[in-house]
Amino acid sequence: xxxxxxxxxxxxxxxxxxxxxxxxxxxxxxxxxxxxxxxxxxxxxxxxxxxxxxxxxxxxxxxxxxxxxxxxxxxxxxxxxxxxxxxxxxxxxxxxxxxxxxxxxxxxxxxxxxxxxxxxxxxxxxxxxxxxxxxxxxxxxxxxxxxxxxxxxxxxxxxxxxxxxxxxxxxxxxxxxxxxxxxxxxxxxxxxxxxxxxxxxxxxxxxxxxxxxxxxxxxxxxxxxxxxxxxxxxxxxxxxxxxxxxxxxxxxxxxxxxxxxxxxxxxxxxxxxxxxxxxxxxxxxxxxxxxxxxxxxxxxxxxxxxxxxxxxxxxxxxxxxxxxxxxxxxxxxxxxxxxxxxxxxxxxxxxxxxxxxxxxxxxxxxxxxxxxxxxxxxxxxxxxxxxxxxxxxxxxxxxxxxxxxxxxxxxxxxxxxxxxxxxxxxxxxxxxxxxxxxxxxxxxxxxxxxxxxxxxxxxxxxxxxxxxxxxxxxxxxxxxxxxxxxxxxxxxxxxxxxxxxxxxxxxxxxxxxxxxxxxxxxxxxxxxxxxxxxxxxxxxxxxx
Amino acid sequence: xxxxxxxxxxxxxxxxxxxxxxxxxxxxxxxxxxxxxxxxxxxxxxxxxxxxxxxxxxxxxxxxxxxxxxxxxxxxxxxxxxxxxxxxxxxxxxxxxxxxxxxxxxxxxxxxxxxxxxxxxxxxxxxxxxxxxxxxxxxxxxxxxxxxxxxxxxxxxxxxxxxxxxxxxxxxxxxxxxxxxxxxxxxxxxxxxxxxxxxxxxxxxxxxxxxxxxxxxxxxxxxxxxxxxxxxxxxxxxxxxxxxxxxxxxxxxxxxxxxxxxxxxxxxxxxxxxxxxxxxxxxxxxxxxxxxxxxxxxxxxxxxxxxxxxxxxxxxxxxxxxxxxxxxxxxxxxxxxx
Numbered sequence: 001x002x003x004x005x006x007x008x009x010x011x012x013x014x015x016x017x018x019x020x021x022x023x024x025x026x027x028x029x030x031x032x033x034x035x036x037x038x039x040x041x042x043x044x045x046x047x048x049x050x051x052x053x054x055x056x057x058x059x060x061x062x063x064x065x066x067x068x069x070x071x072x073x074x075x076x077x078x079x080x081x082x083x084x085x086x087x088x089x090x091x092x093x094x095x096x097x098x099x100x101x102x103x104x105x106x107x108x109x110x111x112x113x114x115x116x117x118x119x120x121x122x123x124x125x126x127x128x129x130x131x132x133x134x135x136x137x138x139x140x141x142x143x144x145x146x147x148x149x150x151x152x153x154x155x156x157x158x159x160x161x162x163x164x165x166x167x168x169x170x171x172x173x174x175x176x177x178x179x180x181x182x183x184x185x186x187x188x189x190x191x192x193x194x195x196x197x198x199x200x201x202x203x204x205x206x207x208x209x210x211x212x213x214x215x216x217x218x219x220x221x222x223x224x225x226x227x228x229x230x231x232x233x234x235x236x237x238x239x240x241x242x243x244x245x246x247x248x249x250x251x252x253x254x255x256x257x258x259x260x261x262x263x264x265x266x267x268x269x270x271x272x273x274x275x276x277x278x279x280x281x282x283x284x285x286x287x288x289x290x291x292x293x294x295x296x297x298x299x300x301x302x303x304x305x306x307x308x309x310x311x312x313x314x315x316x317x318x319x320x321x322x323x324x325x326x327x328x329x330x331x332x333x334x335x336x337x338x339x340x341x342x343x344x345x346x347x348x349x350x351x352x353x354x355x356x357x358x359x360x361x362x363x364x365x366x367x368x369x370x371x372x373x374x375x376x377x378x379x380x381x382x383x384x385x386x387x388x389x390x391x392x393x394x395x396x397x398x399x400x401x402x403x404x405x406x407x408x409x410x411x412x413x414x415x416x417x418x419x420x421x422x423x424x425x426x427x428x429x430x431x432x433x434x435x436x437x438x439x440x441x442x443x444x445x446x447x448x449x450x451x452x453x454x455x456x457x458x459x460x461x462x463x464x465x466x467x468x469x470x471x472x473x474x475x476x477x478x479x480x481x482x483x484x485x486x487x488x489x490x491x492x493x494x495x496x497x498x499x500x501x502x503x504x505x506x507x508x509x510x511x512x513x514x515x516x517x518x519x520x521x522x523x524x525x526x527x528x529x530x531x532x533x534x535x536x537x538x539x540x541x542x543x544x
Numbered sequence: 545x546x547x548x549x550x551x552x553x554x555x556x557x558x559x560x561x562x563x564x565x566x567x568x569x570x571x572x573x574x575x576x577x578x579x580x581x582x583x584x585x586x587x588x589x590x591x592x593x594x595x596x597x598x599x600x601x602x603x604x605x606x607x608x609x610x611x612x613x614x615x616x617x618x619x620x621x622x623x624x625x626x627x628x629x630x631x632x633x634x635x636x637x638x639x640x641x642x643x644x645x646x647x648x649x650x651x652x653x654x655x656x657x658x659x660x661x662x663x664x665x666x667x668x669x670x671x672x673x674x675x676x677x678x679x680x681x682x683x684x685x686x687x688x689x690x691x692x693x694x695x696x697x698x699x700x701x702x703x704x705x706x707x708x709x710x711x712x713x714x715x716x717x718x719x720x721x722x723x724x725x726x727x728x729x730x731x732x733x734x735x736x737x738x739x740x741x742x743x744x745x746x747x748x749x750x751x752x753x754x755x756x757x758x759x760x761x762x763x764x765x766x767x768x769x770x771x772x773x774x775x776x777x778x779x780x781x782x783x784x785x786x787x788x789x790x791x792x793x794x795x796x797x798x799x800x801x802x803x804x805x806x807x808x809x810x811x812x813x814x815x816x817x818x819x820x821x822x823x824x825x826x827x828x829x830x831x832x833x834x835x836x837x838x839x840x841x842x843x844x845x846x847x848x849x850x851x852x853x854x855x856x857x858x859x860x861x862x863x864x865x866x867x868x869x870x871x872x873x874x875x876x877x878x879x880x881x882x
Contacts, residue, residue, distance in 0.1 A: 346746065367748040378746055387740045389806060398736060398747045405729040413727075453747070 043105050044070040044204045044236040046122065051090055051100035053083075060086045062260040063100065068205065068236050073227060075239045075247050078257035078280055079444070079472035084240045085127065087257070088207045091238070092124035093117030104205075115144070123198035127209045129190035133183030138165040140182045141197050168196050172226055186333060188219040195226060206230065207238035212246055213470050216331040216498045217536055224250050242472060244273060245501060256280050277473055298322050301492045302374065302461045304343060307352030312338040313516035316352065320461060320492045325483065327507035328496040329535045335516040336496045337379060340463045344376035345369045357460060370399060375454040379465035379496070381443070385450040388439035392431055393420035395438050395449050399457045423452035428478050444475025451479065455486065462486070463494040468502060480506060500532055510535060554800040554852070558815035565819060569826040576829050581706030588700060588776065590821030591710040592617075592769040594814075596788045597795040598721050599765025601813045602758050604796055605725070607738045607805025608664035610762045612653060613792060615675035617770030617785030620646040622679045622687065624771060625780040629688040635695045643767050649675060650763020654756030679782040689779035699776030710772060714817075717765075722810040734758060738805030794841055795820050798848045820844065 046068045053061040060083045068074045076084040089095045091102060093111035102109045104120055111117045114124070131140045138161050139146075149157040165178045174192055176185065185193065191211050198206045208227070212220045227250060231237055241247050247254060248271055256264040256279040264279035266272075304318035313335040320326055328336045341347035343354050345366045353362045356374050364372065378384035386395055397404060397416050404412045420434035427448040431441055438446055447467070454462060467483070468476045483506060487493055497503050503510055510527055512520040512535030520535050570577040577583055596613050603610045624642035628635045649671070656667040701709040725731035733754055736744040745751050769788060774780045799816030801808030820841065827837045 365750060366745070367750060370748045376746070383740070384742050384746045387736055387743050389739050390735070394732065394736075398732075398744075401729040401732055401749075409728040409730055410723075411727055411729055411732060 044121070044234070045105055046091060046205050046236055047103045048087065048091060049101045049103060051087065051097045051102070053086055053090060053095060053097050060260050061090070061097070064257070064260065064262055066255055066262065068238050069253075070204075070236045071231055071234045072252040073231050073237045073239055073250050074253045074255065075241065075251040076255055076257055077241070077247060077276060079442075079474055082257040082280075082472075083260040084257055085209050088124055088209050088238060088240065091117070092122055092207060094124065118201050118203060121202065121204040122207070123201060123203035123205065124207045124209060125191060125194040125198065125211060127211075127213075129187065129194050131182040131185070131190050131193060133181060135182055136179050137169075137176055137182050137185065137193060138162050138178035141165040141168070141178070141193065141200055143197075145201065165196070165200070168200055169193070172196055172199075173222075187214045188216075188223070191215075192223065192226070195223075204234075205236040205238075208240065210240045210242070210470070212241055212243060214498075217500055217533065218331060220246060242470070242476075243499065243501075244276070244473070247276075248273070280473055301357055302343075303353075303355040305353050305355075307339065307342060307349055307354070309338060309342060309347070309349050309516075313342075313513075316518060318343075318511075318518075320494065322460070322492050323487050323490050324509065325487050325493045325495060325507050327503040327510040328494060328513050329500075329503055329510050329532055330513035331498075331536060334513045336513050337465055338516075339513070340376055340465055340494065340496060344374060344463060346376065367402065370457060370459075371402070373458070373460035374463075375399065375457060375459040375461075376463045377451060377454050377465060377467065379469060381446060381450055381470075386438050386446050388446075389437055391435050391437055392424070392429075392441075392449055393417065393434040396420045396423040396434070396453050396456065399453045403457075419456050423449060423456060427452045427482065442472075442475075444471040447471050448475065448478065451482065455482075459491065461492045461494070463496070465496045466498065467495065468497075468499070500529060500536070503527075503532055504529060512536070555809070555812045555815060558799070558812060558819060562815055562819050562822070565822055565826070569822065569830075573826055573830045576826055581702065584706060584708055584711060585702075586825045587711045587714070587818075587821065588708050589825050590817070591714050592773050592776070593788060593791045593795060593821065594714050594817035595717065595765050595769040595772065596792040597799070597813055597817050598717060598810060599762040599768075600792050601796045601799065601801050601808070601810060602721070602725070602734065603664075603762045604801050604803060605734050605738045605805060605808060606755060606758050607741070608657070608755065608758070609668065609793075609803075610650070610653065610759060610766075611665065611668040611789060612649070612672035612675055613762060613766040613769075614785035614787070614789040615672040615679065616646050616649045616763050616766040617773065617788055618780075618782050619649065619675045619679040619682075619770075619785075620767035621770035621774040621780045621784060622683045622782055625688040625691070625774060626682060628691065635691050639695075639771050642771055643764055646767020646770070647760045647764040650766070651756055651760040653763065654759035657759065658752035658755050676782065683780065683782040687780050687782065689777075691774065691778060695775050696778055697775070699772050699774075713772075714814075718810055718814040722814075725810055730754075730757075735806055738802075738807075740806075791820065791841065794845045797845060800852065802852075 048064060048066045050063045050065055051061050052059070052063055064083070064087055066074075066076075066087065076087065078084050086095060090097050091111075093114045093116050096112070102111060104122075109117075109120055111120070111122075117123075131137075132143070135143070142161050142165065147157045147160060148155050149160070162178055169176050169178065169192075172192060172195070174189070174196070176189055176193070182190065182193070195206065211223060215223065224246075227237060227239070231252070239247075239250065251268070251271075253265070253267045254271065254276065255262050256276060258280060264276070266275070298321055300319040301322050302318065302320040304316055307316040308314040316339055318326075328340070330336050338347060342349045345361070345364060353360065355361070356369075356372050359372055361369050361372055361374065382388065387398065393416055397419050400419075401411070404415055406412065417434060423429070424431060424434065429441070429445045429448050429452075431445060438449065441449070447470075451464075451467070464483070468479055471479065483493060483495070495503065495506055504527055507527065508523065510522040510532055511518050512522070522531055522535060570583070578585075596617065600610055600613055620642040623645055624635075624638045627633045627638035627641060631638070633641075653664075653668050653671050656662050656671065657664050660667075662670075697709055699710065703709060703712060725734065733744065733749045736747065736749060737751055737754060741751060766785070766788070770785055773784055777784070795816040796808075796813055797803065797816075798820060799808065799813035801813060823844075824837045824841065827840065828834070
């Protein structure tokens with residue numbers, strides 16, 4: 001099916017034209033308009049009626065009803081595992097419900113697959129953008145709906161693909177060369193390309209599954225700009241996020257899911273943090289907690305001098321004191337993770353030195369660095385942090401196998417069981433027991449185990465890279481509490497985060513990292529939303 | 545959600561199959577049950593495959609593969625024969641040296657894989673050509689034979705008149721390797737690397753060093769199989785290891801070790817070795833040709849992989865596809881109640 005036909009089909013289905021297309025005629029097909037239908041009334045109310053969905057014995061959605069209205073941003077909130085993503089996937093034709101119905105305006109839809117959903121104008125921007133890295137951006141945007149020209153079947157009209165995809169990205173204010181391979185795009189760009197894909201297909205109902213968790217605040221701002229514009233043009237928008245501030249900012253209506261059922265639904269007038277949080281977790285949490293910034297003292301436990309990498313960062317100097325929590329603020333790609341990995345021996349560096357407790361560990365092996373008391377809790381949990389098919393016990397002890405071995409190499413099984421038990425208790429993990437495989441746990445609980453794996457090695461310095469990424473509110477609170485406790489016990493902690501409020505809540509000192517350099521340092525009272533926000537953008541340096 | 549099988553279900557299934565097979569053969573095939581000792585003696589025919597399979601299983605657990613096991617078995621055995629026949633070394637000393645050489649050849653595989661960054665499949669395919677041609681060159685036109693009666697005990701001997709030496713060694717090695725994988729830090733690291741190499745690296749596992757050791761173990765076990773074969777035949781040939789590879793891979797996979805790494809254990813491999821070995825020997829005794837048994841081996845390989853993929857819903861296997869099809873049928877059958 002050609003893109004133009006897809007767009008036309010959609011127009012006739014909803015009696016309305018792609019509004020963005022008016023500002024730029026090239027966004028939609030750019031040909032054979034149906035002017036008689038342009039003035040049709042606004043439509044696009046997508047409803048889930050008593051949807052039930054189970055995976056094997058696990059009932060994820062329990063008779064959930066939800067209605068997304070046109071011209072509204074409707075947010076789903078809830079802890080990990082509450083069923084938010086599943087509900088969106090059902091609406092987008094990825095999962096078929098076991099029971100219940102999906103209706104668009106007055107019609108009941110039978111969404112056999114995502115393609116059928118897109119034909120009805122429903123598009124899901126997935127949590128992890130599903131672009132094909134080896135294809136160009138333009139090809140990705142037209143994937144499955146490549147327009148053809150000429151009489152020969154299958155002769156693809158490359159030129160129009162290029163110009164039309166380029167124009168549509170420009171309409172969204174994106175400066176991306178569509179001939180470039182998709183793998184060169186940042187996650188934020190990939191998400192926006194997904195969004196543009198939805199528009200090109202003429203979709204009027206766009207669901208965003210946690211789009212902001214890998215984004216920095218500036219990128220979030222950009223995305224929200226686009227979402228608002230779409231809302232004003234009458235699109236129906238669904239949104240999932242764990243970040244309370246964002247949700248309050250962008251939503252017109254919020255539904256809270258807990259254990260597969262809607263526990264609360266409020267419109268803008270009724271927004272209230274504590275109400276939402278208690279609807280989400282079923283208990284009250286302390287919010288607005290801010291760390292009493294302390295001036296740490298003593299000799300530095302970690303000293304970094306002149307750390308340089310040919311392309312990622314240069315001349316990094318650090319002095320971290322015991323009991324101090326230091327934040328790395330910066331955009332994704334600013335070099336935060338690269339610096340942390342280089343300090344911990346996971347990445348090459350071309351110059352500089354790292355000294356831990358008076359011991360030079362610049363070129364030490366990773367096992368030695370861990371033994372010396374420096375650990376790095378990686379950002380990408382599934383790839384670097386957890387070994388999902390293995391048990392909780394095996395994961396919890398994975399960082400200290402050497403210590404658990406007796407002289408002939410046998411593992412101390414009692415000690416292993418003890419560490420696993422302690423980790424489960426100390427980090428309040430919800431699990432059946434130490435033998436349960438990691439992959440059966442929710443994201444937040446997995447993160448707690450990964451966290452516990454490193455903390456049980458008793459490090460003196462820990463670097464936490466996005467410690468609460470993709471973690472629900474309850475687990476987040478627990479993790480913050482743990483970080484506080486650890487720092488009080490004298491551990492020095494570096495927190496890398498894209499979340500402004502997280503850095504403000506946790507850190508004694510914040511270092512702004514911009515384009516591979518430390519551009520500013522904030523401490524004590526200097527740490528405010530405005531100053532940290534500026535730090536993200538390079539604090540004085542000219543943003544690219 | 546991905547785990548349909550409870551823990552050890554695969555091992556249990558294999559044990560039941562093995563018992564069923566033994567009972568069926570003893571009752572149905574005349575001549576299969578030739579007294580307790582006679583039946584146990586059958587194992588002499590296939591346990592060299594088992595030695596290779598156990599070493600290979602360790603490699604496959606890390607997510608790798610070793611195609612050079614047959615070549616290493618041949619080369620080590622040829623070197624042993626030359627050391628004792630032309631070099632005048634004591635045969636047992638020559639055998640120990642051959643084991644060390646096998647380990648070194650495997651370690652070289654590991655070097656190629658970790659330092660030159662060649663994929664295990666290609667690296668060991670290449671070295672298998674090299675090792676085979678070296679073995680052929682060393683063996684010459686008339687390979688040595690006749691290593692004396694005491695050495696023959698390794699391949700043909702029995703202890704207490706009925707217990708084959710090979711079987712006792714196999715049991716000992718299987719127990720040793722099982723402890724290595726499940727109870728030691730080294731084994732835990734192997735499984736971690738097999739499931740998620742990156743995460744193992746971040747957790748402080750020295751992955752390249754570990755892989756080199758693993759390939760050395762595989763080379764050592766291959767050399768061991770070669771020496772046992774030399775003892776069994778009382779001769780060596782530069783192509784004697786050729787038959788080992790494919791059957792050994794089949795045994796490992798049948799034993800429940802995932803070719804993606806991480807999943808599986810030595811108990812399963814041991815059972816896989818016994819099932820496949822008993823099945824082939826039983827069929828040969830029953831009068832089926834080697835052709836038929838080989839065909840059956842192929843079919844078993846396919847069925848066991850398909851069954852595992854189907855049951856564990858893993859990856860892009862056709863099993864998973866089938867399961868999905870069945871599920872979607874079921875869903876279509878349920879009418880939506882609006």
